[in-house]
Amino acid sequence: MPKSAQENKKRRSLLDIRAVAARAKVSIATVSRTINRVPTVNAKMAKRVWDAINELGYIPDIQARALGSGRSGMIGLVVSEITNPFFPELIQGFEDAAIENGYEILISSTNYDPKRMELCIRRLLQRKAEGVAILTFGIEQPLFEKLADRNIPLVFVDAGPDRPDVSVLKIDYAHGIRQGVQHLAALGHRKIGFISGPLTLHSAQSRLAAFLNAVDECGIHAEPEWQVEGDHTFEGGIRCMERLLDASMRPTAVMCSNDVTALGVLHKAYRVGLRVPDDLSVIGFDNIQMAKVMIPPLTSIRMSPIDIANAAVKALKEHIEADHPRREYKVDTCLVVRESTAFPPGAMDDLKPSQRSDPKPLPSIAKG
Amino acid sequence: MPKSAQENKKRRSLLDIRAVAARAKVSIATVSRTINRVPTVNAKMAKRVWDAINELGYIPDIQARALGSGRSGMIGLVVSEITNPFFPELIQGFEDAAIENGYEILISSTNYDPKRMELCIRRLLQRKAEGVAILTFGIEQPLFEKLADRNIPLVFVDAGPDRPDVSVLKIDYAHGIRQGVQHLAALGHRKIGFISGPLTLHSAQSRLAAFLNAVDECGIHAEPEWQVEGDHTFEGGIRCMERLLDASMRPTAVMCSNDVTALGVLHKAYRVGLRVPDDLSVIGFDNIQMAKVMIPPLTSIRMSPIDIANAAVKALKEHIEADHPRREYKVDTCLVVRESTAFPPGAMDDLKPSQRSDPKPLPSIAKG
DNA sequence: ACTGCCGTAGAAAGCGTTTTCCATACGTTT
DNA sequence: AAACGTATGGAAAACGCTTTCTACGGCAGT
Numbered sequence: 072m073p074k075s076a077q078e079n080k081k082r083r084s085l086l087d088i089r090a091v092a093a094r095a096k097v098s099i100a101t102v103s104r105t106i107n108r109v110p111t112v113n114a115k116m117a118k119r120v121w122d123a124i125n126e127l128g129y130i131p132d133i134q135a136r137a138l139g140s141g142r143s144g145m146i147g148l149v150v151s152e153i154t155n156p157f158f159p160e161l162i163q164g165f166e167d168a169a170i171e172n173g174y175e176i177l178i179s180s181t182n183y184d185p186k187r188m189e190l191c192i193r194r195l196l197q198r199k200a201e202g203v204a205i206l207t208f209g210i211e212q213p214l215f216e217k218l219a220d221r222n223i224p225l226v227f228v229d230a231g232p233d234r235p236d237v238s239v240l241k242i243d244y245a246h247g248i249r250q251g252v253q254h255l256a257a258l259g260h261r262k263i264g265f266i267s268g269p270l271t272l273h274s275a276q277s278r279l280a281a282f283l284n285a286v287d288e289c290g291i292h293a294e295p296e297w298q299v300e301g302d303h304t305f306e307g308g309i310r311c312m313e314r315l316l317d318a319s320m321r322p323t324a325v326m327c328s329n330d331v332t333a334l335g336v337l338h339k340a341y342r343v344g345l346r347v348p349d350d351l352s353v354i355g356f357d358n359i360q361m362a363k364v365m366i367p368p369l370t371s372i373r374m375s376p377i378d379i380a381n382a383a384v385k386a387l388k389e390h391i392e393a394d395h396p397r398r399e400y401k402v403d404t405c406l407v408v409r410e411s412t413a414f415p416p417g418a419m420d421d422l423k424p425s426q427r428s429d430p431k432p433l434p435s436i437a438k439g
Numbered sequence: 440m441p442k443s444a445q446e447n448k449k450r451r452s453l454l455d456i457r458a459v460a461a462r463a464k465v466s467i468a469t470v471s472r473t474i475n476r477v478p479t480v481n482a483k484m485a486k487r488v489w490d491a492i493n494e495l496g497y498i499p500d501i502q503a504r505a506l507g508s509g510r511s512g513m514i515g516l517v518v519s520e521i522t523n524p525f526f527p528e529l530i531q532g533f534e535d536a537a538i539e540n541g542y543e544i545l546i547s548s549t550n551y552d553p554k555r556m557e558l559c560i561r562r563l564l565q566r567k568a569e570g571v572a573i574l575t576f577g578i579e580q581p582l583f584e585k586l587a588d589r590n591i592p593l594v595f596v597d598a599g600p601d602r603p604d605v606s607v608l609k610i611d612y613a614h615g616i617r618q619g620v621q622h623l624a625a626l627g628h629r630k631i632g633f634i635s636g637p638l639t640l641h642s643a644q645s646r647l648a649a650f651l652n653a654v655d656e657c658g659i660h661a662e663p664e665w666q667v668e669g670d671h672t673f674e675g676g677i678r679c680m681e682r683l684l685d686a687s688m689r690p691t692a693v694m695c696s697n698d699v700t701a702l703g704v705l706h707k708a709y710r711v712g713l714r715v716p717d718d719l720s721v722i723g724f725d726n727i728q729m730a731k732v733m734i735p736p737l738t739s740i741r742m743s744p745i746d747i748a749n750a751a752v753k754a755l756k757e758h759i760e761a762d763h764p765r766r767e768y769k770v771d772t773c774l775v776v777r778e779s780t781a782f783p784p785g786a787m788d789d790l791k792p793s794q795r796s797d798p799k800p801l802p803s804i805a806k807g
Numbered sequence: 808a809c810t811g812c813c814g815t816a817g818a819a820a821g822c823g824t825t826t827t828c829c830a831t832a833c834g835t836t837t
Numbered sequence: 838a839a840a841c842g843t844a845t846g847g848a849a850a851a852c853g854c855t856t857t858c859t860a861c862g863g864c865a866g867t
Contacts, residue, residue, distance in 0.1 A: 089823085099847090100825085101847080104825090109826095113845065116845085132567060135823035138853065139851080140826085141825085156524065180534075194543065199500060305732055337734060360522065364673055457853085465816075467853090471855060471856085503822090504855075506855085
């Protein structure tokens with residue numbers, strides 16, 4: 072059973088600010104001022120205090136500090152799912168950026184569950200986060216209204232609620248996707264498939280639109296049969312690839328709305344004996360760490376989690392400190408060419424290897 | 440610049456427990472009791488209070504609550520590196536288990552940096568975590584002493600400081616590794632390589648010892664040239680595989696101390712045109728999600744992050760609540776057979792496919 | 808009707824900080 | 838030498854909650 076509150080308090084109170092004050096023979100106010108580096112405290116006093124702190128091993132209670140000062144020093148980060156390989160990198164970047172800017176972070180993952188999302192937000196409010204970055208895939212309007220009504224600085228990715236008091240990170244999907252399509256077109260592909268994310272998501276729609284636009288620019292016909300809607304999962308990638316294989320005319324290249332989907336595509340190709348990139352070129356999106364580990368290493372469109380994290384923290388910081396009410400921040404994307412893209416089948420025979428875009432055309436397993 | 444403390448306080452104080460008390464026309468004590476479900480509060484009163492809470496949208500300040508009650512309700516989790524694919528699953532499991540048990544969690548990652556580890560611990564102490572699980576690879580003695588001296592419940596994995604007041608999660612590496620070796624032996628392998636982790640780590644030593652033991656049990660000669668020391672990274676896996684390829688006699692199978700290393704092995708094999716599993720069998724360790732996504736899907740030894748997380752939370756809970764000072768918890772490991780293991784080269788021709796251990800022997804790319 | 812006991816709610820004293828306000832001591836100016 | 842700033846440290850009031858202690862009202866027992 073839980074210990075009594077009294078007991079708990081006793082145990083903790085052994086190492087107060089009071090203890091430090093007593094030891095240094097000053098008042099607790101001076102100790103507090105010393106710790107917080109208030110300039111009015113005399114150097115001699117300060118030394119006495121620091122010595123006492125070190126001798127005692129005193130560590131201030133940050134919750135009491137927050138209560139006293141009215142500032143929690145924390146910003147929150149809400150992600151979709153920590154086990155989705157895109158997010159750990161984002162979290163890491165966010166944490167680094169936050170520390171750099173003097174904040175601590177509070178991480179919550181929604182697991183795509185509105186109930187859990189509700190919990191996350193409650194948690195962040197309870198802990199008095201000074202700002203929150205919602206870097207999830209889907210967004211649930213009512214919850215954001217709830218958050219925004221608390222007058223807490225907010226950052227969204229792609230698109231948030233249309234309110235004047237939130238910041239938005241605009242990701243330039245079009246740039247990377249255009250590069251990807253041009254890359255494929257330059258290799259000679261004319262039949263390019265696209266596996267989108269769930270089209271209920273704004274980001275998925277944007278990516279599809281960018282693809283259609285880029286394809287059009289390159290003068291390539293966008294066969295509707297080659298555009299299938301996935302769900303950003305590995306299994307979804309497998310299913311979508313199956314549909315693409317059933318098409319009356321198969322595409323020679325597939326672009327995917329995220330890397331995990333691309334892994335599914337690679338997997339299905341492997342299952343049916345299609346060689347990548349010889350028989351099929353594949354491009355992913357997100358450039359997760361796994362991309363360069365895959366066999367073959369995956370050509371992907373990079374959306375830097377570090378950039379996103381930095382932009383998010385910067386937006387939050389400006390909003391909190393400078394009362395900057397709203398800003399848009401741009402995040403760029405660009406193509407990273409690896410080994411999952413090559414000439415379409417048949418084209419290779421006519422060309423010298425040096426003309427391949429891949430700088431080191433290594434033999435695929437099938438050729439070994 | 441930061442807002443003045445006064446301002447901050449003002450802004451927040453709009454929605455106190457006092458506001459609720461006023462609205463419900465009761466004392467703040469009654470509001471507190473209602474929220475904490477103290478049974479002595481009359482149902483009628485309680486309803487009045489809940490109504491007021493809902494109408495106002497009141498959310499209690501959890502830090503103030505912690506200060507008042509002497510319990511923070513938080514347990515800490517320290518991991519090595521969030522971008523290492525083993526940890527997100529562990530974190531997820533830990534979070535779920537913690538929520539289940541009424542705790543919130545505080546995550547810290549050390550990034551293998553002692554400085555950062557120091558920061559982590561400071562953070563956890565500042566926030567008054569009620570217990571801490573140190574589920575990292577390496578451990579730094581002095582820091583733990585520091586932690587343990589604070590009299591805070593602690594859980595370590597594998598081996599912690601030898602103190603009577605900490606719990607330890609003992610992972611039974613031997614079981615899974617024996618299964619792996621037996622699996623390879625049953626397939627006919629007699630030349631089995633082993634890529635260990637850095638031998639400064641206790642866990643790496645245990646795994647190597649378990650391997651040597653298992654090999655011995657199976658009556659297989661353990662050629663020293665086939666045991667190389669890796670570093671648990673992808674690049675390390677590649678380097679180790681290079682060394683194995685340079686051996687005077689090449690092994691026909693390789694066991695790895697973790698999956699990421701195995702990915703490096705797979706990669707190097709791909710580079711030099713060795714087909715897995717036809718030319719080389721590979722077994723990983725950890726069974727991270729990526730394992731089943733790889734091409735070919737990786738046979739691996741499963742060390743369930745969920746089991747570890749549950750055991751850690753359970754140990755912490757018992758220690759915190761029941762004052763159980765020390766316990767050992769067992770965590771098992773077991774082999775998961777996928778498609779990166781098969782008969783050694785040449786052996787297959789003599790046998791019918793049905794005798795392969797793999798239930799669905801799918802053609803590798805090379806055969807397609 | 809008086810005492811005593813519950814059940815229940817309010818008052819008030821913390822919890823460990825920060826911060827405002829005030830007091831002191833010292834050096835400077837006239 | 839008196840008056841006055843100017844540093845600087847201490848006392849005490851917050852901060853928003855929990856919890857102990859106390860008080861009140863009603864009911865049963867005598």
